[in-house]
Amino acid sequence: MSEMNGDSSMSDAKKFTALVVDNNIIVQKVEQMFLSKKGFKTKIVKNGQEAVNIFKEGISFDVVIMEMKLPIMDGIQATKELRAMGVKCLIFGMTTSESKSNIQPFIEAGLDECFSKPLDFVMIDNALKRLGK
DSSP states (O other), X not given: OOOEEOOGGGTTSOOEEEEEEOSOHHHHHHHHHHHHHTTEEEEXXXXXXXXXXXXXXXXXXXXXXEESSOSSSOHHHHHHHHHHTTOOSEEEEEESOOOHHHHHHHHHTTOSEEEXXXXXXXXXXXXXXXXXX
């Protein structure tokens, strides 16, 4: 169901945590690799319902990276539910869509930012800067 990974060489620095919500195993591995290189401890889930359930269990993260199109519960609905539950962490949306009309409801659901796939170091650096504030 999920994995936890991190870079142990950064043990003296603050470990940031990230929840990756994506049903594509290749994307999961790429995002996990990028995040681990930046010192994030990551957890991966395959759909929005799993993400909501994790927060309902009382587990929290510094950043959620949420795919827009997911099975069971999509990223738009999951983001709305997380925000309605009072989740305050950064939520970054990921999408392959370039249509503003498709992306706008995702942003309005409560994203901090929305990025085109694939995840890159610019996005992760942006997250780190925002977490440092």
